[in-house]
Amino acid sequence: MIEPDFLHTTRTAYDTWAARYAELFANGLEDFPLDRAMIGAFAAFVHAEGGGPVADLGCGPGHVTSLLDSLGLDVSGIDLSPEMIAIARAARPDLRFDVGSMTALDLADGKLAGAMARYSIIHTPPEQLPAVCAEFRRVLAPGGHLLVAFQAHDDPSALTESFDHKVALAYRWSPDRVAALLTETGFTEKARLVRAPLTDERPFPHAHLLLTKT
Template sequence: MIEPDFLHTTRTGYDAWAVPYAELFANRLDDYPLDRAMLAAFAEFVRADGGGPVADLGCGPGHVTALLHSLGLTASGVDLSAEMIAIARKAHPELRFDQGSMTALPLDDGELGGILARYSIIHTPPERLPEIFAEFHRVLAPGGHLLLAFQALDDPTQLAEAFDHKVALAYRWSPGRVADLLRERGLVEVARLVREPDEDDERGFQQAHLLARKGEPAAFRRPLPTRRKNSA
């Protein structure tokens, strides 16, 4: 099958940039407590629903896959870039990493309890995003959880806006419009976090996390813990 241009450009770009990327981002999450909080909440939801396997899609060098593993999840990674996968396997030999694309995942229907896609949809042309969300829906089990992270666009009239990126053309996304697209594919928003731009981000981009679930909104309600009766 012929690889679409955007996948070819993204793959070759990250192949070339894999080593510096891994060095630059290895400990980056240490500086982002809000991102870690969303990852921790995601992990807690997956564990509470039986702890099914979780795939880190567009895992890059695997540092966040390893974090998910440390949070008690059965985590593996998939990435377009062979170089990224080689780095991830070397750094985390105890975890599984496969080369593949989110547009045609090497995974069975309904096999996952959770998906993390952290800054990996950003090189997808907007018209191709629905097919990726359809893949996410296919491989998630009913009630499975999705955590998406991306540069945010504060303009609900647009789905996406292109921006220059070191590796390949990238897009930032309106969180509300992305949530609409997810819902159309059966993935319903549970929560979102939009944090203000980093001090050193000259572009001034907000950063978004969207947590969603395969299923109906009513399924999010959890029974309240039974209160202890006060004997006094």
């Protein structure tokens, strides 16, 4: 199978930025209480359904994977960048980290009790997003939970707007349109958070969608 160009471009960019990226997020989510609250709610829903394997998709250097582990989840991380995975493995050798793509996850159908894609859909071209959403649904068990986070925009007439990301071309998404796409794919929305930006560097809102596979 021929790999889409955007995967090669994104992988190469994050391999180059991996060490710096890990430094920038060394303190985890200490400065993001609302983000932590949504991740905590995601973990609580997974536990309430009996638990099971959880995947942090686009895990980067593993800082949020580590948080999910601290919340008692049976979590592993997957990332497109081999350099990111090498850093994650060195930092947390007790956790499992694998190289992989959200476009074709090396996971069995219905394997996961939960999946998190935190800012990992932002480099996905709009025409590829439906296939990624379908892949999320494929790997989740019935009743499994999905948490998706991304930079957002507030124009519901447009699915996405591109922006100048430091690492690679990225997209801001309409929360309404992404939620509708996931609903069409076979998810039910349970909650959402749209928070204001915390800095003036990129004054974008940020969205978190929490959903369940129906």
